[in-house]
Amino acid sequence: xxxxxxxxxxxxxxxxxxxFFYMLLIGLWQLLYMLGVxxxxxxxxxxxxxxxxxxxxxxxxxxxxxxxxxxxSLSRAALGFLLACLIGAVLGLLLLKLQLLSRYLKPxxxxxxxxxxxxxxxxxILWFGLNQQAILFVVVxxxxxxxxxxxxxxxxxxxxxxxxxxxxxxxxxSKLIFRVIFPAALPNLLxxxxxxxxxxxxxxxxxxxxxxxxGLGHTLMMGRDLADINQVMLxxxxxxxxxxxxxxxxxxxxxxxxxRQRGLA
Amino acid sequence: xxxxxxxxxxxxxxxxxxxKNINLQIPEGSFTCIVGASGCGKSTxxxxxxxxxxxxSGSILLDGQPISGPGRDRVMMFQESALFPWLTVLExxxxxxxxxxxxxxxxxxxxxxxxxxxxxSRFRDYRVHELSGGMKQRAALARALCMDSKILLxxxxxxxxxxxxxxxxxxxxxxxxxxxxxxxxxxxxxxxxAVFFADRxxxxxxxxANIAGEYxxxxxxxxxxxxxxxxxxxQDILYQVRNxxxxxxxxxxxxx
Numbered sequence: 001x002x003x004x005x006x007x008x009x010x011x012x013x014x015x016x017x018x019x020f021f022y023m024l025l026i027g028l029w030q031l032l033y034m035l036g037v038x039x040x041x042x043x044x045x046x047x048x049x050x051x052x053x054x055x056x057x058x059x060x061x062x063x064x065x066x067x068x069x070x071x072x073s074l075s076r077a078a079l080g081f082l083l084a085c086l087i088g089a090v091l092g093l094l095l096l097k098l099q100l101l102s103r104y105l106k107p108x109x110x111x112x113x114x115x116x117x118x119x120x121x122x123x124x125i126l127w128f129g130l131n132q133q134a135i136l137f138v139v140v141x142x143x144x145x146x147x148x149x150x151x152x153x154x155x156x157x158x159x160x161x162x163x164x165x166x167x168x169x170x171x172x173x174s175k176l177i178f179r180v181i182f183p184a185a186l187p188n189l190l191x192x193x194x195x196x197x198x199x200x201x202x203x204x205x206x207x208x209x210x211x212x213x214x215g216l217g218h219t220l221m222m223g224r225d226l227a228d229i230n231q232v233m234l235x236x237x238x239x240x241x242x243x244x245x246x247x248x249x250x251x252x253x254x255x256x257x258x259x260r261q262r263g264l265a
Numbered sequence: 266x267x268x269x270x271x272x273x274x275x276x277x278x279x280x281x282x283x284x285k286n287i288n289l290q291i292p293e294g295s296f297t298c299i300v301g302a303s304g305c306g307k308s309t310x311x312x313x314x315x316x317x318x319x320x321x322s323g324s325i326l327l328d329g330q331p332i333s334g335p336g337r338d339r340v341m342m343f344q345e346s347a348l349f350p351w352l353t354v355l356e357x358x359x360x361x362x363x364x365x366x367x368x369x370x371x372x373x374x375x376x377x378x379x380x381x382x383x384x385x386s387r388f389r390d391y392r393v394h395e396l397s398g399g400m401k402q403r404a405a406l407a408r409a410l411c412m413d414s415k416i417l418l419x420x421x422x423x424x425x426x427x428x429x430x431x432x433x434x435x436x437x438x439x440x441x442x443x444x445x446x447x448x449x450x451x452x453x454x455x456x457x458x459a460v461f462f463a464d465r466x467x468x469x470x471x472x473x474a475n476i477a478g479e480y481x482x483x484x485x486x487x488x489x490x491x492x493x494x495x496x497x498x499x500q501d502i503l504y505q506v507r508n509x510x511x512x513x514x515x516x517x518x519x520x521x
Contacts, residue, residue, distance in 0.1 A: 165347035168315050169361035169412055170337030179364065183351045262350040263394025 026050045045229065052230035053237070056223075060231065066219070070242060073204060073215040076132070080139030081200045087144040088196065092151025102152070109145050117142030117203035121210050135207035135215075142203025143196040150192020158184040187258055194251035201243050216242070267291040267314065267416060267448070272323035274309055283309050285474040287323070289467070293415075294446045298459035300506075301469035307452045310469065311418050314450065315341045327415065337365055340414040344421045346401035348393045354404050355380070355389040361412045379407040382441060399430035406438070410445065419451040423458070435461055439487060456506070460498045461488055468506050477509045478502075 013021075033049035036042050060066040091109075095102040120141045124134035158181060166180040182189075208217020216239050223231030259265035272287040283306040291297050301307045312318045314325060316335040325332040327339070340361070348357045358376045367375070380386045383403040388396065396404065402422055409417055423431045439462060442449060453459055459466045460482055468478035480502050484494055 161343055161345060161347045162349060164317055165341065165343065166360075166364070167317065167335040168337075168339060168341040168418070169364060169408075170335075171361075171364045172335075175364055179360075180349070183349070186351065258351075261392060263392060264350075 045227070048229045048233035053234045056228065056231040056234040060219070060234065066238065069214055069216050069219045070238065072213070073208065073217070074242065074246075076135060076208075076215065077139065077197075077201055077204045080136050080204065081143060081197055083136070084140045084142075084144040084147055084196060084200055085193065087140065088147025089151055091144070091148035092155070095148065095152040096155050106149075106152075109148060112141075113145045113149065116206075117199065118206035120203070121206055124207070125210070130211050132213055135204065135211055135213065138207035139200045139203045142206075143200035146199050147192055147196035150195065151189060154185040154188030154192055155181055157188065187255070187262070187264065190251070190255045190258060194247065194255065197251060198243070198247065201246070205239060266293055266328060267450075268326040269314075270324050270326065272310075272313065272325065273321045274306070274313060274318070275321045282321075282474050284313075284320075287475060289476065291416075291448065291450065293448050295464045296442055296449045296451070296462050297465050297467065298463035299450065299452050299467045299469055300454065300456055300459045300502075302471060303454060305469050305471035306474060307469050308420055311341070311420050311450065311452055314416070315339050315418050317341075337361065337412055338415040339418055340409045340412045340416075341418040341420065342402075342405050342409050342422045344425050346393070346405040348401055348404055348408070350393045352393070353389065354385060354391050354393070354396070357393065357404060358389075358408045358411055361408060365412075375411050375413075376407070379410045382410070382444075383407045383437065397430075398426050399434060402426065402434060403437075406441070410441070410447075414447075416448045416450065419449060421452055421454070424454070436487070438462070443486060456502050457490060457499055460484075460495060460502065461490060466502060468502070468509065470509060478505055480505075 030050045033047055036047055037044050057066070095106065095109075117138055120138045121134075124137045124141075128134040128137060162180055162184050163176065166176055171180060204215075205217045205220075208215040209221050210217075212218060216235055220232060220235040220239070223229070223235060256265055267290070269287050269289040272284060272289075273282055274284040275282040287310070299307050299310065309318065313320050314332070316332050316339065319333075332339075348354075349360065352360065355376060358380060359372045362372045362375065376389075377386070380389055383406055385400060385403055385407060388400065388404075393401065393404075405422075423434055426434065435458065442462070449462075451459075451462060456466075463482050466478075466480045466482060467476050468480075469475070470477035480498075482498060484498065488495055490496075490499075
């Protein structure tokens with residue numbers, strides 16, 4: 001336990017620190033693998049190892065297979081996320097505007113939100129078959145509701161004094177919404193979108209492992225079909241890295257800019 | 266001229282009325298201060314005048330026209346600046362004019378004038394979080410003045426500031442009022458502040474939910490809080506306000 005509570009966030013380590021740490025981790029992983037093989041804890045093909053993962057990377061990179069899978073998955077995720085944003089925004093605004101509807105509908109939406117998105121897969125297959133639409137459907141279902149809830153609570157929980165001040169200056173209707181309520185809610189909305197994206201990305205993988213469409217999920221399952229544990233491991237790592245890259249590179253950086261502008265970060 | 270007629274306000278689920286039968290006339294160009302203990306309903310009264318809340322009964326007339334909602338002719342300033350953190354100082358000051366479709370060039374001209382008046386010209390491109398508490402209230406004042414409203418409503422605008430900043434801003438507001446001769450209604454819990462600003466001080470009592478005292482302050486401006494006349498006014502009002510409170514308490518004891 002840190003001595004001070006709340007503990008202050010530690011200083012960010014230098015880049016070579018991260019490099020060193022992860023190189024060390026990979027080295028230990030390789031050692032563990034070799035130790036396990038020599039003591040016959042596991043068969044060489046049953047446990048992933050860094051060298052094997054590297055081999056998989058090389059073989060999957062030939063013919064741009066891996067890159068193609070990443071791009072297909074990303075474009076699918078982006079399209080699904082965009083649709084989810086539209087649906088989420090409309091639904092969220094409806095919940096905000098129609099108090100009575102909101103009271104009855106919100107528990108249902110919260111309930112559906114807790115449903116793991118893989119549970120939508122059988123439903124999607126029955127409706128659309130094993131195809132693109134089914135995957136898209138799962139992505140939208142996975143993220144739209146969380147975005148809707150974020151829009152509703154984000155717009156509701158702004159400091160009322162902004163609205164008061166703006167109204168005494170003559171703001172009302174759409175001017176009040178777009179020039180005051182929306183910008184005031186922007187930090188909340190952004191963190192809602194970020195969460196929606198991460199739900200969507202997970203949902204996409206549940207959808208893709210079931211289908212035969214080109215994508216990371218499919219490549220992952222191909223590894224299983226080939227009983228190639230290194231390929232499975234590699235694709236898992238790629239899925240993590242892509243997820244982190246979008247989260248940090250897109251959402252985090254926008255969020256940080258907005259917060260810094262307001263002196264909140 | 267602002268006119269309050271038989272104004273009553275009782276909130277849902279409240280046992281007693283917050284305001285009962287308030288009748289009041291506030292002439293154009295006057296500086297009126299409303300004092301009272303916290304919870305006496307003075308903020309409610311200001312919100313009613315602003316049109317942010319609607320009265321249970323009675324009416325408020327501005328130049329003979331009934332008030333039915335908020336409007337740019339009654340701009341309000343709050344204890345917190347209520348500046349928008351996503352805009353710069355200049356954009357904040359222009360906000361009301363922009364909403365009301367004032368041409369851009371005119372906006373900048375007016376904003377520049379009032380930013381000068383509150384000594385914030387150098388900080389026009391700052392973000393709100395880069396300003397001190399006093400600077401925030403100055404910016405909020407400039408934003409309000411730019412609206413050229415008929416009435417400026419101020420809800421304890423200085424009570425979140427330290428003593429020194431408060432004194433400085435009081436002097437500045439008194440000067441600005443003398444330059445602009447705007448109708449100002451200012452709420453405060455400080456009798457000293459009320460005497461410093463007001464043509465007329467109204468004492469709002471929680472017990473009667475009405476105006477329990479009215480004092481015309483006939484002092485030349487600029488006023489000095491250390492002058493004997495000033496102190497006499499202040500003591501006088503404090504004494505009477507105390508009397509008023511005690512009288513009511515006494516009456517309640519007799520009744521109970």
